[in-house]
Amino acid sequence: NAGVTQTPKFRVLKTGQSMTLLCAQDMNHEYMYWYRQDPGMGLRLIHYSVGEGTTAKGEVPDGYNVSRLKKQNFLLGLESAAPSQTSVYFCASSPRTGLKQYFGPGTRLTVT
């Protein structure tokens, strides 16, 4: 049981490049989330999904897109990366019945 996994662990992008971060969970959870964490700012919600084929905006959605084509996967896309998107990105999942979220190990993204 791997829990929540994220790919890649590290990435360096140049301004304007695009990339996709992959999150996968094997706990059969309904809900999945993408956060970013910056120094002194805690975790901020980018987008989330309450089920396959559905997504919703969080606090800081601009510059990101998401897709949930399969229940176990949640993709976060950056179409045109900017230095302001340098951050650590965490994915999380939770069962429908509760708010306790399980986190992946994070992806450190640097945009130069």
Next chain:
Amino acid sequence: EDKVVQSPLSLVVHEGDTVTLNCSYEVTNFRSLLWYKQEKKAPTFLFMLTSSGIEKKSGRLSSILDKKELFSILNITATQTGDSAIYLCAVGIAETSGSRLTFGEGTQLTVNP
């Protein structure tokens, strides 16, 4: 706008000390309050509180929620160097599009030997 505020933002103590971390909140549609511990990588779950006045305990850690005054505290007694971490408070909010968490900034705790 939903708001979760933690204090202090950072704290340095010696092994054996007792610490109290604070979390206050102003949110609509409160469902629960959660505490997480974050060391190098992913946050790990500590407690979830939904009712006022009921203390949750796990070893040297305990937490309590006051829904009238809108705050929670996390106590750590007899601190150890392994308690050094960021402690995150999050409030669970119910929305029509599903439930989500709003996090505070975190408290960076350093325990020196």
